[in-house]
Amino acid sequence: MAAGSSSEESILNRIKRKVWLPRGSGLKLGIGDDCAIFRPRSAVEDLLFTTDLLLENVHFRRETHSAEDIGYKALARALSDIAAMGGQPRFCLLSLAVPQWADQAWVDRFYRGFLQLARKTATPLAGGDLARTERLACDVIVCGAVPKNGALLRSGARPGDGIYVSGVLGGSALGLAGAKGLARKRHLRPEPRLALGKFLRDQHHAHAAMDLSDGLSLDLHRLCLASGVSAEIEPPPIFPGATLDQALHGGEDYELLFTASPRTHPPSDFGGLSLTRIGTITARRPGSVRLAGRPLAPLGFDHFQNT
Amino acid sequence: MAAGSSSEESILNRIKRKVWLPRGSGLKLGIGDDCAIFRPRSAVEDLLFTTDLLLENVHFRRETHSAEDIGYKALARALSDIAAMGGQPRFCLLSLAVPQWADQAWVDRFYRGFLQLARKTATPLAGGDLARTERLACDVIVCGAVPKNGALLRSGARPGDGIYVSGVLGGSALGLAGAKGLARKRHLRPEPRLALGKFLRDQHHAHAAMDLSDGLSLDLHRLCLASGVSAEIEPPPIFPGATLDQALHGGEDYELLFTASPRTHPPSDFGGLSLTRIGTITARRPGSVRLAGRPLAPLGFDHFQNT
Numbered sequence: 001m002a003a004g005s006s007s008e009e010s011i012l013n014r015i016k017r018k019v020w021l022p023r024g025s026g027l028k029l030g031i032g033d034d035c036a037i038f039r040p041r042s043a044v045e046d047l048l049f050t051t052d053l054l055l056e057n058v059h060f061r062r063e064t065h066s067a068e069d070i071g072y073k074a075l076a077r078a079l080s081d082i083a084a085m086g087g088q089p090r091f092c093l094l095s096l097a098v099p100q101w102a103d104q105a106w107v108d109r110f111y112r113g114f115l116q117l118a119r120k121t122a123t124p125l126a127g128g129d130l131a132r133t134e135r136l137a138c139d140v141i142v143c144g145a146v147p148k149n150g151a152l153l154r155s156g157a158r159p160g161d162g163i164y165v166s167g168v169l170g171g172s173a174l175g176l177a178g179a180k181g182l183a184r185k186r187h188l189r190p191e192p193r194l195a196l197g198k199f200l201r202d203q204h205h206a207h208a209a210m211d212l213s214d215g216l217s218l219d220l221h222r223l224c225l226a227s228g229v230s231a232e233i234e235p236p237p238i239f240p241g242a243t244l245d246q247a248l249h250g251g252e253d254y255e256l257l258f259t260a261s262p263r264t265h266p267p268s269d270f271g272g273l274s275l276t277r278i279g280t281i282t283a284r285r286p287g288s289v290r291l292a293g294r295p296l297a298p299l300g301f302d303h304f305q306n307t
Numbered sequence: 308m309a310a311g312s313s314s315e316e317s318i319l320n321r322i323k324r325k326v327w328l329p330r331g332s333g334l335k336l337g338i339g340d341d342c343a344i345f346r347p348r349s350a351v352e353d354l355l356f357t358t359d360l361l362l363e364n365v366h367f368r369r370e371t372h373s374a375e376d377i378g379y380k381a382l383a384r385a386l387s388d389i390a391a392m393g394g395q396p397r398f399c400l401l402s403l404a405v406p407q408w409a410d411q412a413w414v415d416r417f418y419r420g421f422l423q424l425a426r427k428t429a430t431p432l433a434g435g436d437l438a439r440t441e442r443l444a445c446d447v448i449v450c451g452a453v454p455k456n457g458a459l460l461r462s463g464a465r466p467g468d469g470i471y472v473s474g475v476l477g478g479s480a481l482g483l484a485g486a487k488g489l490a491r492k493r494h495l496r497p498e499p500r501l502a503l504g505k506f507l508r509d510q511h512h513a514h515a516a517m518d519l520s521d522g523l524s525l526d527l528h529r530l531c532l533a534s535g536v537s538a539e540i541e542p543p544p545i546f547p548g549a550t551l552d553q554a555l556h557g558g559e560d561y562e563l564l565f566t567a568s569p570r571t572h573p574p575s576d577f578g579g580l581s582l583t584r585i586g587t588i589t590a591r592r593p594g595s596v597r598l599a600g601r602p603l604a605p606l607g608f609d610h611f612q613n614t
Contacts, residue, residue, distance in 0.1 A: 108321070125338070
């Protein structure tokens with residue numbers, strides 16, 4: 001796994017070959033989607049589980065990110081995975097490794113940002129772990145719930161489906177590149193699209209869904225791979241001031257990407273958030289994506305290729 | 308939270324004051340025990356959740372720990388929390404931050420050790436997260452289950468209860484100090500006491516239980532604090548070759564500590580594992596522990612005081 005020799009995709013595939021989902025264990029879905037799915041005995045709901053690491057000097061720098069923003073974002077990323085499956089959050093856990101530079105006031109501010117979003121989204125903090133370390137590291141686990149068999153999966157896309165995105169893309173990349181104002185806010189305080197995810201699930205609008213965490217080009221490639229399909233798209237709606245490249249390959253927008261049957265017509269607006277059709281699912285080579293008729297490489301963020 | 312200025316205990320108390328458990332959320336127990344407890348809607352079981360960080364240069368050194376042992380131990384520590392509450396594991400999640408020095412072969416061996424214990428304990432790996440970092444960090448989440456209201460808590464001890472430990476103590480500290488053989492094995496490959504935890508719960512032998520992760524003196528202090536009681540003990544059974552200090556204050560034995568009504572008589576042996584009465588719960592100052600009649604300081608491992 002030396003840098004460049006393998007992608008996150010290939011590492012996940014190696015792991016997937018070694019794991020097993022025993023029948024009767026209640027596990028309905030394992031590695032490979034936004035969340036794992038577990039069905040408790042005799043329960044009326046399926047539970048979703050996601051974990052998200054947020055690491056100093058990888059996902060943030062303390063010079064440029066406030067403690068509140070880091071706490072907020074750590075939870076927002078995991079909630080976005082719950083939103084992508086149409087789930088409602090039930091609770092969260094937080095493992096936090098704290099370096100010497102983080103004094104008590106810093107840690108208090110971190111929790112303030114974290115708990116602010118936790119309250120807003122009704123996601124109580126139920127536990128976690130604490131340790132000392134050299135670089136700040138946190139791992140957030142969120143449990144969400146959907147009606148039995150109701151989760152939106154990456155694997156449900158079918159040829160002919162329309163491809164949609166919420167909002168406008170590239171804002172987080174623009175903020176990361178130094179822009180101020182709304183772009184910076186988009187980068188620091190992404191909004192998990194929980195209400196939209198629930199709407200898409202409840203109204204049966206979506207065949208497949210995922211959140212845009214690593215960039216449209218890479219995430220759509222992953223959705224197509226999971227569904228065994230391909231995609232033809234046009235340029236997506238772009239965040240004001242961002243470039244097409246940022247909208248196509250920039251990470252951390254945390255908008256939702258979904259596909260819907262050609263017979264259904266998702267609204268173009270959901271409570272002030274635009275829903276835009278950007279293309280169509282096709283039946284070419286699984287995983288391949290074309291933009292305006294030309295191949296689009298999956299250039300989004302991959303921890304194991306971008307290091 | 309500068310070193311020495313506050314303990315893990317006091318940090319947890321600060322966090323606890325800020326969190327809330329909403330009624331109707333299904334959360335039955337939050338921060339402060341070995342696991343959080345969640346009751347899914349209409350389910351017949353309660354679910355237990357624990358997270359455990361394992362960090363390079365904090366919990367292990369790569370020079371002295373093999374990749375297999377690190378993978379094994381990462382899962383063993385979290386399973387031990389499930390055992391402490393009398394739970395049976397249902398599934399686990401693994402977040403792994405991988406430094407450049409860990410090549411693909413190392414990561415494969417890490418997963419081999421992890422999955423070996425996962426198979427043995429019927430704990431399928433359901434998902435997780437992967438990232439690049441400078442120091443290896445992993446966070447293991449285990450979900451376990453107990454019958455409704457059946458979890459063994461730290462808070463159930465009552466004056467008059469007998470105090471018991473499984474096995475012999477100090478072995479892991481002895482192994483950490485450089486001893487080879489069984490002591491080294493105890494340090495590298497602790498055994499989560501899942502069968503014993505289930506037995507204690509099923510047979511209603513235990514009023515309170517927790518696992519010995521940070522040393523008897525500190526963990527018994529915590530159990531007493533949670534129960535609002537105190538304890539009088541005699542020296543515990545000692546791992547061959549270990550000192551009394553190692554048995555009292557050494558961490559990572561992962562044996563179970565439990566209390567039982569004076570009317571019940573736990574067996575002295577459980578499938579080859581000794582169960583030894585080491586003392587009695589008393590009604591003095593909550594949290595205070597006396598050894599052979601003299602105060603015993605809670606000197607076990609505390610991340611925020613031992614740095």
